[in-house]
Amino acid sequence: MDSTELFKQSRIVSDDILEKEKAGLIPPEECFYQRIKILYEGYGLEADRETIEEFERIYRWKQTRIQPFETMMEILDFCRDKNITRAILTNGREK
Numbered sequence: 736m737d738s739t740e741l742f743k744q745s746r747i748v749s750d751d752i753l754e755k756e757k758a759g760l761i762p763p764e765e766c767f768y769q770r771i772k773i774l775y776e777g778y779g780l781e782a783d784r785e786t787i788e789e790f791e792r793i794y795r796w797k798q799t800r801i802q803p804f805e806t807m808m809e810i811l812d813f814c815r816d817k818n819i820t821r822a823i824l825t826n827g828r829e830k
Contacts (some may be wrong), residue, residue, distance in 0.1 A: 741778075742755045767791045 755761045761769060762825050771787045783789075803811075814821045 741774075744777060745770070745774055748777070767794075 738742070748770050752761060752766050752773070754768050756763055768784060768787050771782060771790065786788050811821060813819075
């Protein structure tokens, strides 16, 4: 399985699920499960709810530990000091 193709497909599935969530067709707490389930099915794989929920738990825990590299912090500080506009894109949800 090509990881680049898997990533591309995951973005397509995620976008579809997000639109369904926005339309009220899928509750927010069901989105992660649906994304993984549909992605796996597209490759002829199966995963039960318990496995997917454990994966989500670990995934979300690891996301809380992500930090930028020191070099990135230096670049952001430089831009701030030079009054250079910057933007940071994340996959985080609005609170």
